[in-house]
Amino acid sequence: MEIPSSYDPKQVEDKWYRVWEQGNYFHAREDDGKEPYCIVIPPPNVTGNLHMGHALNNTLQDILIRWQRMMGKSALWMPGMDHAGIATQNVVERLLKEEGKTKDDLGREKFEKRVWEWKEQSGGNIQNQLRRLGCSCDWERERFTLDKGLSRAVHTVFATLYKEGLIYQGYRIINWCPRCETALSDIETEYRDLEGHLWHIRYPIAGTKDFIVVATTRPETMLGDTGVAVNPDDERYRDLVGKMVILPLMNREIPVFADHFVDREFGTGLVKVTPAHDPNDFDMGKRHNLGEINILDKNGFINENGGPYKGLSRFDARAKVVEDLEKLGLLVKIEKHMHAVGHCYRCHTIIEPYLSKQWFVKIKPLAEEGIRAVEDGRIRFVPKNWEKTYFEWMYNIRDWCISRQLWWGHRIPAFYCNDCEHITVQVDDPSECGKCKSKNIRQDEDVLDTWFSSGLWPFSTLGWPEKTPALEKYYPTSVLVTAFDIIFFWVARMIMMGLKFMGDVPFRDVYIHALIRDESGAKMSKSKGNVIDPLIMMEQYGTDALRFTLAMLAAQGRDIILSEKRIEGYRTFCNKIWNATRFILMNLGDGFSERQLAAEELETFDRWILHRLNEAIRATDAALAEYKFNDAAHAMYSFWWHEFCDWYIELTKQRLYDKDAGAGKSSDTARQVLFHVLRKSTQLLHPLMPFITEELWEKIKGEEEGLIMISRWPEPRPEFDFASESAETALFQEIVYRIRNIRGEMNVPPDKKAPVVFKTASDAVASIIRREEVHIKALARVESITIDANYAPANTDASAVMTDLEIFIPLKSLIDFDKERARIDKEIEKMKGDLGRVEQKLNNESFIGKAPADVIEREKAKRNEMAEILSKLEASRAKLV
């Protein structure tokens, strides 16, 4: 079989994904009798395109799912998309605008139809992008937050909460986006520090020539002022309380009143009060019966309540108000002022606090359960410190505004009676008023917050409110994998809803992974143009290289700084694996068949690599179990490259090729071990690098065997734990390294083989050297080996000192005395330093008195060893004259 000498992802990725998907290998069956393992995908927006955050998020989930699937679990990765109310409506409105139309031109029904059409044609790109990433989602079960079943779940939840009084209508200040023309919840408002101004404005006191001065950051709101507040303890203004002031521009008399809310230190200590446009003012207005004057329409333009300013945008109105105040001499001063201004999280327009009637969820009772579930460990955050963030928010949670003035979403299942005004709420749309039976009813115009339906995702996707086998088997799900930025939006709400409606947590673990930043540490965003596009990376370096990079960087508790270089680097790892496999296949020989390995036939290095394989399996399992993806990736990388390739494969070459060395007799064992380790370590790598491993597996699997993705996950084999052979191998490796070091430092050309003399009094060391002579010769490029306990080195010998062993390379005319002296001096200096530190410790009486005996023994042994090495080094140094 001819295998190309470098790995080409393009040849394999699409091919294997098709095989997997068409072969139904991602499908998990409720009746398979296996232990369930389930992850629900954080549903990407239907408008979404795969960015690096998705790539990370989904790579990690796929690693877990593939790992668990190979471990024999019934591994279900539930995929789907979110209808993304505002985002999607915005996209379609933009398209309409290009046609010169607005949504109102179409009307609600046609607009909705239009959005569905858009969804069918251009929505859901991301599903195929996830396929490119190799995600092993159970696509058969794919759900959409607006599909029929999920809508039923939404209605059921709404009706239940309404009946229990946990959903109610309220008339209050909410966050309003004048561009999206909808209410937003508190967490959909992003605060940004902006430099604004603090305008100091005179309000004349009624019936006098005096003024008071109020300070405001939003002067246009004065059009809706209905009072001025002072702190009751503020001596300066005690006499003012109860008096009336004239509201300039509007020429309305408004009262001055006292309220503890007012901060005496801020501004002038006098606050203009606009109950319809500020939540605090609203509260004060309620306390003091001020009345509310709404001066804005839904687009943020001044309405008829703004008198002469009617028709101006809120920004123009601000300018005009300030200008007019100045003309009237009522503007005292303007200060620069930094303050946090709320913006719409979807379109980034400045939001307005706006008085309106909305639906709310009374969230405290739900939150209490949610807090308890994390406190008592039914849900575990990984890393744990995110629990604090969660608690902090949950303790201070405020009622959730769930109505949106949009057309795209779950229409609120509340029906108003036109005759008796009763509100009927039930799961199925009613045909008559639940109270007076009138048929003259109308449905609420608003839709629900997108996050209302995504909050039900872990059970609605499994079939709830029906009692399906899937729900029975896979709920609670095993783990939720997400980034911290949606803990409030999504994670907390799933927890609350799951507890409420399923009576159990929605997932056992919440793994919070990092955010991805660019090379300079900035958050990746399209507007900054610093995006690394995962699709381009996959195209360029292969999906497995990208996946491996992301896993390698996914250390807990830290953001990921991604650079293209890194991905390029792990492409070489793919190539390394590819070539290692190629080498092994080229050397198996005709008619090779795998057989059981017997302990007796194994040589030292066979035992060593089998032992290391066991350790690699253990390390990988342990790392993945704790969501330490970087540790898992690192364990595999160093095992593959620095143990299997650098050492074991190199060592087998003598056994495979070097007949003169008489090592040929063990070549069959070597082939068996190579093949065995190759198979196991390829499987180990599969969850991280699904494509290349599936491709290679095809070349190494048995005829009866199926795909690697459903093969059995490697298990450590205790009978292959060989501690003493591992120690011998470490000694062997150091010998080779020492010789190579001398060669490298002395610039001995690679084709120049050197004779080496080993001086040792240890029979054990001598026998290992004798036994591995062939390998030492090959790996260190040694011409001849002499073992001589009494060797008297010449001054032209380069030397290295180890415990119980000195190595001499007679370089003769090749020696560079200066270099050799410098090399030995460096070692002496280092050894002196290390020895000094150990001796200091051992001379410290309290160390001897208090440290555990084994630590002291270790230090003593270390001292003796180092002292011996040092004296030998000095002896070598003395000869270099």
Place this chain on the structure above:
RNA sequence: GGGCGAUUAGCUCAGUCGGUUAGAGCGCCUGCCUCACAUGCAGGAGGUCGAUGGUUCGAGUCCAUUAUCGCCCACCA
């Protein structure tokens, strides 16, 4: 104003329960196209672990203070 995190090699980062001589990748320097791989091989240089103080026989690791940077939350107009 609260809270969280970071600070270790030129860069990006690991470092478990405090205990051998603090590691990796990339980059850099030297030598090699050695029959799996130049997307490679071998060797090398490079670190007072942000600062100060403390606990301890022993601190990159624990505690306190501090500096710098970053993030989240918050109704001071």
